[in-house]
Amino acid sequence: MVSLPEELQAREAAARQRVEELQAEAEELAIQLEKAREDLSRLEITRETVAQVLAELSAVEAKPDVPAEDVPEPNETSAPHGSGVMMVPRWRDDLVVAVLPDVYRDIVEVIADAPGPLQAKQIVPRIGLPTTTAKIEGTRGKLKRLVERGWLDEDAPGQFTLARRDPGRDRANSR
Structure with missing residues (x-):
């Protein structure tokens, strides 16, 4: 028969091991979360840049005599069809x-x-x-x-x- 103090020590050791395992998982998840945030940030910037370039290109196509650097910032409330970008x-x-x-x-x-x-x-x-x-x-x-x-x-x-x-x-x- 196992004594109560021995049983408590065994349970404590098991709980400590589980805490360490979960801590390691949490650290790995934190790394994955940071990578996912970086990916999201890059994608948002890319989407915004593409929307701006497409809007500028459509403005240049609409007014072919205007040099690209003279095209004003687009004022549309949405980007070209299909991108799903709403602009302010x-x-x-x-x-x-x-x-x-x-x-x-x-x-x-x-x-x-x-x-x-x-x-x-x-x-x-x-x-x-x-x-x-x-x-x-x-x-x-x-x-x-x-x-x-x-x-x-x-x-x-x-x-x-x-x-x-x-x-x-x-x-x-x-x-």
Whole structure:
């Protein structure tokens, strides 16, 4: 018959071995996850680059007399057929929020309805997403893109408002 202390020691040793095995698996999974993230990042960059090149080529084909370096950035809300890419156009006077992809439109509408600046973590639940870190970071990326394209302003880090449309704002030396 095995004594209780011996049985506990045997179970502890088995549990310790299982923990070590799981730790090794977790480390291997972490390596695989990092590789998968790198692959995803490369594919996203490639897709965006291809969409931009195709849009520029179609613009050049539409206006053959214009040199390629003089072609303005594309303003379409989607890339050429088949790529599935939705693009956020640069803001200009003749555009309305309806040209934005759905989630970007929702973000702009939430900010427009807010009494003051909002943070990504305040916007996420208002557009119907769970308040997980991944959703907040994804929304923050979309907010930054909207700032880059002139739809929003970021007056203080992480504080987003509708872009002010001051006369002459886009002109050099206006500030």
